[in-house]
Amino acid sequence: MKRRDFLAGGLAGAAVAATAVKATAIAGTPAPVDGDRGADILGPQNKPLERENPESLAPPVTDAGGTPNLKFSFDQAHNRLTKGGWAREVTVRQLPIATALAGVNMRLKPGAIRELHWHSAAEWAIMLAGRARITVIDPQGRNFVDDVGVGELWNFPAGFPHSIQALDGGCEFVLVFDDGNFSENDTFLLTDWMVHTPKDVLAKNFSAPESAFSRIPPDIEQSRYIFNAPVPGPLNADKVSAPAGATPISYSFHTDAQVTPVTAPGGQVRIVDSSVFPAASTIAAAIIDVQPGAVRELHWHPTADEWSYWVQGQGRMTAFTGKGGAATFDFQAGDVGYVPVAVGHYVENTGSEPLRFLELFKSPRYADFSLAQWLGLLPPELVRDHLPLPKDVIASLPRNKPLVVAGRS
Numbered sequence: 563m564k565r566r567d568f569l570a571g572g573l574a575g576a577a578v579a580a581t582a583v584k585a586t587a588i589a590g591t592p593a594p595v596d597g598d599r600g601a602d603i604l605g606p607q608n609k610p611l612e613r614e615n616p617e618s619l620a621p622p623v624t625d626a627g628g629t630p631n632l633k634f635s636f637d638q639a640h641n642r643l644t645k646g647g648w649a650r651e652v653t654v655r656q657l658p659i660a661t662a663l664a665g666v667n668m669r670l671k672p673g674a675i676r677e678l679h680w681h682s683a684a685e686w687a688i689m690l691a692g693r694a695r696i697t698v699i700d701p702q703g704r705n706f707v708d709d710v711g712v713g714e715l716w717n718f719p720a721g722f723p724h725s726i727q728a729l730d731g732g733c734e735f736v737l738v739f740d741d742g743n744f745s746e747n748d749t750f751l752l753t754d755w756m757v758h759t760p761k762d763v764l765a766k767n768f769s770a771p772e773s774a775f776s777r778i779p780p781d782i783e784q785s786r787y788i789f790n791a792p793v794p795g796p797l798n799a800d801k802v803s804a805p806a807g808a809t810p811i812s813y814s815f816h817t818d819a820q821v822t823p824v825t826a827p828g829g830q831v832r833i834v835d836s837s838v839f840p841a842a843s844t845i846a847a848a849i850i851d852v853q854p855g856a857v858r859e860l861h862w863h864p865t866a867d868e869w870s871y872w873v874q875g876q877g878r879m880t881a882f883t884g885k886g887g888a889a890t891f892d893f894q895a896g897d898v899g900y901v902p903v904a905v906g907h908y909v910e911n912t913g914s915e916p917l918r919f920l921e922l923f924k925s926p927r928y929a930d931f932s933l934a935q936w937l938g939l940l941p942p943e944l945v946r947d948h949l950p951l952p953k954d955v956i957a958s959l960p961r962n963k964p965l966v967v968a969g970r971s
């Protein structure tokens with residue numbers, strides 16, 4: 563087994579087996595040393611960052627070339643604090659390669675409302691903690707309201723007006739938009755529009771006396787964005803009868819009830835795209851679970867860039883960018899990753915707890931190619947002409963997609 567040297571916990575030059583590197587790296591201080599490559603650091607160090615990024619500090623010998631940065635953490639992002647909660651975003655401004663998708667991490671206190679608004683991008687979401695009530699209407703005047711809990715999703719198509727309100731206990735979620743340039747601070751807010759419309763026009767528009775709008779401003783000077791409100795009552799009491807009826811499709815997705823996981827020896831994969839969640843017509847998702855030591859197999863996506871969000875655990879990912887280029891990144895819960903279309907990659911769980919991350923795509927359908935399955939579906943001689951592998955390894959190449967591989971011990 564390949565061994566790597568680390569200056570860990572004061573044990574200069576201690577040889578640590580590759581599989582134990584991560585635990586040591588997190589507990590102690592790694593050094594940019596790998597065998598006879600590298601040397602210790604004499605200058606200033608940001609040790610917490612070094613501990614979180616051992617594969618950047620001492621990349622595997624297989625890394626090469628100048629791959630762009632593929633990682634940014636919500637924990638590095640500017641946070642917008644309000645009385646009702648907060649919101650922080652990772653867009654193309656924070657992670658320049660992420661042109662296809664952008665994300666927001668948002669927290670709402672109990673009853674707090676992300677105000678009625680709409681925007682030019684479609685919005686996909688997953689609830690991380692707590693529960694929220696969502697509302698939306700479609701262009702035909704049909705309405706939708708539902709409550710969404712942990713692990714459940716919603717999707718609002720571009721331009722559809724919507725709201726999110728935390729229920730008892732508050733909530734936190736991640737939003738993903740199908741435009742890397744999208745900013746959560748650049749949406750169309752109900753109050754903002756009201757403030758910026760002449761009051762005589764508001765009076766005509768709502769068939770009400772101008773005096774009805776006398777407190778917009780001063781009570782509302784700009785916009786509300788995220789603000790506190792009483793926790794709403796039962797869901798049924800919030801259902802408003804629309805002449806056109808309710809929306810024909812659901813804009814929420816109750817994950818556990820609506821999708822069956824594809825289980826694999828090293829974990830499981832749940833694919834949620836427009837084939838099971840029609841409202842998600844522009845954003846496809848996979849929810850990936852990887853057991854400790856297991857690997858989300860070598861694969862690539864043929865149609866779209868991948869925007870990943872790390873929900874739980876830790877792992878490493880190497881992006882193979884072709885022309886001899888490869889770069890390895892470490893990820894922890896709360897991080898965002900990005901893999902351009904067609905770029906080969908894997909994700910290895912390097913921690914001691916289960917890893918969960920999301921793969922998101924600006925695409926109506928999820929699609930990937932498995933390296934192992936590709937080789938397994940070819941004539942063995944053709945594979946052997948390329949790769950000097952033992953016969954039994956070539957004979958046991960899988961014909962089904964392994965997805966998450968436990969590996970051999």
Ligand code: MN
Pocket residue numbers: 679680681685724
């Ligand atoms: Mn929105």
Ligand code: MN
Pocket residue numbers: 861862863868901907921
């Ligand atoms: Mn992927």
